[in-house]
Each structure stands twice: as C-alpha cells, then as structure tokens.
Amino acid sequence: MSTAEHDILIVGGGMVGLTCATLLAQYGEDTARSFSIGIVETSPPAPVRPNADIELRVSALSRISRTILQFSGIWPAIAATRISPYRRMCVWQADGAAGSARSISFDAAELGEPDLGCIVENGVIRRAAWERVNAMHSVSLHLGSAPAALHEETDALELILENGQRLRTRLLVGADGARSWVRQALGVTSREREYGQRAIVAHVESQRSHRETAWQRFIAGGPVALLPLDDGRSSVVWSCPDATAAELMAADKKIFDQRLTLATDQVLGSLTTTTERADFPLSLAYAQRYTGRRYALIGDAAHRVHPLAGQGANLGLLDAAALAETLAVQQASPVIDPGDPVILRRYERWRKGDTLLPMGVLDGLHRLFGAGWVPAARLGGLGLGIVDRLAPVKRRLALYAMGDSGDLPMAARVS
Ligand SMILES: Cc1cc2nc3c(=O)[nH]c(=O)nc-3n(C[C@H](O)[C@H](O)[C@H](O)COP(=O)(O)OP(=O)(O)OC[C@H]3O[C@@H](n4cnc5c(N)ncnc54)[C@H](O)[C@@H]3O)c2cc1C
Known part of the structure; x- marks a missing residue:
C-alpha cells in the first residue's frame, strides 16, 4: 500500500475537526497556496433519515460560533434545517x-x-460540515480505520492506520474528542477531574x-x-x-x-x-500542551468542560478558527512548514489563555452551586440577583454567553 502525503492531517471528523479542515482549505483557496489536508475518521456521519425526530444530542451554539460556521460556508446547510434561536x-x-x-x-x-x-442538532452541524469538506478539492478523507501507530521522522510524522494505510504529514491535528488517541500517542498529559x-x-x-x-x-x-x-x-x-x-x-x-x-x-x-x-x-480536563513539534490539539481533545454553560463546542470552534488563522498567516509566506513548533506555539498561547478562563469560571460555578454546600449556594443565589442589577457586569456576562470572549479569530468577527 502506498503512503499518502499531507501537509496537515486531522484525526477526528467531528464538528471541530471538520470546521478546521474547511477553514484551512478555504484560506488556501483564497491565497492560491493550498495545504494538502487529510482527515482520518472512524465513524462518518449517518445520512439524514426522512421525518426523523430531533436528535437527542443538541448544542446551544453562540452567535460567535454561528459566525465561524457562516465564514466557513457550513452555516447555509444548517440554517436550512430546524434550528431554534x-x-x-x-x-x-x-x-x-x-x-x-x-x-x-x-x-x-x-x-x-x-x-x-441557537439550538442545533449535533448531527446536523456535523453533516453540514461534512458536505462542505467533501466539496473542497484540497481535502481527502481516510475513513473507517482507526490510527494504530505514530512514528516521528526528521521532517514529518507517520501515522499508520489499522488497515495498514500509511499517512505522512508535516502537522498532525488531534480533533478526536475527549478520549483523544492522538493526545495519548503523543504522550501529552491531560489534567482530569471527574x-x-x-x-x-x-x-x-x-x-x-x-x-x-x-x-x-x-x-x-x-x-x-x-x-x-x-x-x-x-x-x-x-x-x-x-x-x-x-x-x-x-x-x-x-x-x-x-x-x-x-x-x-x-x-x-x-x-x-x-x-x-x-x-x-x-469531567473537567485540559491538556498540558496544546501544541508541540508537528502537532496541535483542538476541541475536546484539548479541553473538556462541564456542559452547564453549553460551551464545549463553542470553545472548540474557536480553537478551529484560531489554528486555521495561525497557519493561514504562515501559508502566505515563502517558507511554509505547518508543523513548525514556533508558529504552532502562537495558537497555543492564543487559545490556552482563552479556554482556561471560561473553564475556571464554569468549574467555579459548578462548585458554588452544584456541590451541595448550602451556604455557598445561598451566596451564589444572592450573587445572581446582585449581578442581575449590575448593568455593566451583566452586559459582559451576556456577551460571554453569546461567545464573545477573549481575542476572537477573524472567522469569528466577519459575518
Ligand atoms: C450532555 C452534553 C451537552 C452539551 N451541550 C453543549 C452545548 O449546548 N453547547 C456546546 O457548545 N457544547 C456542548 N457540549 C459539549 C460538546 O458536545 C463537545 O464539546 C463537542 O461535541 C466537542 O466536539 P469535538 O469535535 O472536539 O469532539 P467530538 O464531537 O467528540 O468528535 C470527535 C470525532 O473524532 C472521531 N474519533 C474519535 N476517536 C478517533 C480515532 N481514534 N480515530 C479517528 N477518529 C476518531 C469521532 O468519531 C468524532 O467524529 C455538551 C456536552 C455534553 C456531554
């Protein structure tokens, strides 16, 4: 079996990995210097069943996430379905x-x-992103076979799939969710709290x-x-x-x-x-490193938060946009190595700060209200009422709920 070569190989075709692939391909089309992108996914999305009920898994997507999905051309297929603002x-x-x-x-x-x-079915987001990726000539799919081994070479990483297929890449992106195989294969520790x-x-x-x-x-x-x-x-x-x-x-x-x-x-x-x-x-989890030599982690592979504020997918989409933008800047320059750890570190600095803050806030809220310690919960309840009357703080919280936190990537600002 021949070895497939990619500039960027994304393991995990969930909503975060697919959005990242779309943005990377799109920036490439805009600059006419496209990266060759591969996606490894074990379970492609199931086709839509006519008259199917609304799926059990839905996500509250912030307005910022919607902007990213609009920018990446994924949104029109979502908007044509039963979304609920x-x-x-x-x-x-x-x-x-x-x-x-x-x-x-x-x-x-x-x-x-x-x-x-708005509230959108997870499957709808994923299928829309899948259709978009399929229409992009610089993206190829490696479906149905999981990664089995990872080897480091001088100028690339080699991923071997269970079916024996060999894939060489200059940058490996782990977008394979909370139990990320990529994160573990790279030996990146993740701090976890059940x-x-x-x-x-x-x-x-x-x-x-x-x-x-x-x-x-x-x-x-x-x-x-x-x-x-x-x-x-x-x-x-x-x-x-x-x-x-x-x-x-x-x-x-x-x-x-x-x-x-x-x-x-x-x-x-x-x-x-x-x-x-x-x-x-x-559980709460965050990877100690989001990037290193020839790798980057995005979405749940990098961090996992309590769903109490519905932020996991929203944070992941911001990761996808930030990584794509970091690499796109590089794409335009004459010497292009997407796996350069110095460039990747820009993405890590950008997103680590912006994800740790909301993670801390969500964890704090969980402890305050959810741990069953009555005095703390009473204080929390009073706090909610007070914040409700503090217009500037409340406005800041509302903007945060709409996804407007930290330093936003371009895809999150252009609608
Ligand atoms: C109950 C609940 C409610 C939630 N509600 C919200 C909400 O309202 N709003 C919100 O923003 N977030 C919410 N979240 C969080 C959100 O669902 C996740 O953050 C989001 O799905 C993460 O997306 P991802 O693409 O990073 O990972 P995933 O969705 O887990 O996708 C990973 C992809 O990688 C593939 N994969 C896995 N392992 C491999 C492998 N070894 N090889 C190849 N492919 C692999 C999988 O098949 C999958 O397609 C909620 C979570 C829960 C549990």
Whole structure:
C-alpha cells in the first residue's frame, strides 16, 4: 500500500475537526497556496433519515460560533434545517424562583441583538460540515480505520492506520474528542477531574410555552437546563450525581417526568418526556500542551468542560478558527512548514489563555452551586440577583454567553 502525503492531517471528523479542515482549505483557496489536508475518521456521519425526530444530542451554539460556521460556508446547510434561536436566558437558584431577586436573566432585545444563540442538532452541524469538506478539492478523507501507530521522522510524522494505510504529514491535528488517541500517542498529559456526575438528556413537552428561552436552575447535585426546540418541545440537560443519575435513568417514565417537573420548579408547568433518555459522564480536563513539534490539539481533545454553560463546542470552534488563522498567516509566506513548533506555539498561547478562563469560571460555578454546600449556594443565589442589577457586569456576562470572549479569530468577527 502506498503512503499518502499531507501537509496537515486531522484525526477526528467531528464538528471541530471538520470546521478546521474547511477553514484551512478555504484560506488556501483564497491565497492560491493550498495545504494538502487529510482527515482520518472512524465513524462518518449517518445520512439524514426522512421525518426523523430531533436528535437527542443538541448544542446551544453562540452567535460567535454561528459566525465561524457562516465564514466557513457550513452555516447555509444548517440554517436550512430546524434550528431554534433562543432570545432569552434565565438562570436561578433552588431556593429562589425564575424572575426573582435570586435569578439572572438576559434578553437579546436589551442588547440590540436578534437572539443570544441557537439550538442545533449535533448531527446536523456535523453533516453540514461534512458536505462542505467533501466539496473542497484540497481535502481527502481516510475513513473507517482507526490510527494504530505514530512514528516521528526528521521532517514529518507517520501515522499508520489499522488497515495498514500509511499517512505522512508535516502537522498532525488531534480533533478526536475527549478520549483523544492522538493526545495519548503523543504522550501529552491531560489534567482530569471527574465530577462524579452524569448529564441526562431527553426531549420534553411542556404545559407552558418555552418562550424561546433557555432556562437553567441550580439545584443541589447539579444544574438542570431546558433548551427551546423548534417544534415547541425543550431539550433537557440534567446534571446530577452518578447515583441519582442511575436512579433517574432506571425510573419509569411517569416518575422521571414528575421528578423533572419538580427539579425545574414547574417553570414550564408539567413536563412529559417524548424520547428515550441518554446519559453522559461529566469531567473537567485540559491538556498540558496544546501544541508541540508537528502537532496541535483542538476541541475536546484539548479541553473538556462541564456542559452547564453549553460551551464545549463553542470553545472548540474557536480553537478551529484560531489554528486555521495561525497557519493561514504562515501559508502566505515563502517558507511554509505547518508543523513548525514556533508558529504552532502562537495558537497555543492564543487559545490556552482563552479556554482556561471560561473553564475556571464554569468549574467555579459548578462548585458554588452544584456541590451541595448550602451556604455557598445561598451566596451564589444572592450573587445572581446582585449581578442581575449590575448593568455593566451583566452586559459582559451576556456577551460571554453569546461567545464573545477573549481575542476572537477573524472567522469569528466577519459575518
Ligand atoms: C450532555 C452534553 C451537552 C452539551 N451541550 C453543549 C452545548 O449546548 N453547547 C456546546 O457548545 N457544547 C456542548 N457540549 C459539549 C460538546 O458536545 C463537545 O464539546 C463537542 O461535541 C466537542 O466536539 P469535538 O469535535 O472536539 O469532539 P467530538 O464531537 O467528540 O468528535 C470527535 C470525532 O473524532 C472521531 N474519533 C474519535 N476517536 C478517533 C480515532 N481514534 N480515530 C479517528 N477518529 C476518531 C469521532 O468519531 C468524532 O467524529 C455538551 C456536552 C455534553 C456531554
């Protein structure tokens, strides 16, 4: 079997890896000096089933993420589907009530924006990105076979797939998610902390309209969120301790619905699940290095956050845009080596700072409200109410919720 040669090989064709490939290819087309890009993916996206229900996995995408997806040409295929904008966000604490002095709410209209972000099925984002990548001549796909070995050569890395295929690349990008094979094969340590929590997801019908609002209540054990869906239902993301999650996953539907209705303080009245439930383990993790000689990590391969603020995919898309931009600047210069650690370090400096801050904030919120320590949670509840009345701080938080944090890549600024 012959060896395939690439300038950049991305392992992982999830939404982050595919967006990165698209941006890299696009910058290449713009400068007429394109990198040859390869993608290794073990599970390509499944085709759309006609009349399929809204998928269980959805993401709250910030306006900044939408701008990146627009810039990369992925957005039109997403916009043609059932996306659901959310125009308000309301967060409150167990012993308060939505809209009370112990809550905080954000309204897009107050910020002069049409919405704060939108809820999109993960599969829709991925399929749209997949279609876009398939239309780009500088990207080739290596599908269905996982990486088995990685060797360092003088001027390249060689990746050998389980089917024996050899791939040589000057830069290897790990976009292969939380359990990244690339990160482990490179020996990059990841600091990890298990929350001892799982997030249960399901879709529910509610007695009252969701009013295009993302609702989140902090209760002992973890936050429970209701995200508005296009067909009037809401997507539940309920984070709870492992034992409670096991109990809730095993509970019969009627009991689950009752407990969920109580957990959300009946903010939308009685809730009725209309789908199966699924659960996911929650942990905090970040790689010690995002880059080194001939490698870069992006998305969940580099960092994993609690889903309480719906930031994982949003941070990953910013990584994708920042890495592509860092390399695009280089692409225009006469001597091009995308694996040059000095250039890659610019991406690391750029994104490490910008991801560690939100990770710390999210972890702090989890500890404050979710760890079950009542005085801290009370203080947190009071804090929400106070922040709600501090216009400049609240505005900053709202901008952060829309994805406007840190130093934004060009793809996140041009709409
Ligand atoms: C319950 C829950 C709710 C969430 N809600 C939100 C939200 O509202 N908003 C938000 O921004 N984020 C949210 N997140 C986080 C978000 O889902 C992730 O951050 C995002 O999916 C990460 O994307 P990724 O492309 O980096 O990784 P992944 O989506 O994990 O993709 C990795 C890709 O790599 C492939 N792969 C893996 N291993 C290999 C290998 N060895 N070889 C080849 N290919 C490989 C996989 O098949 C996959 O396609 C949520 C997470 C959870 C658990």
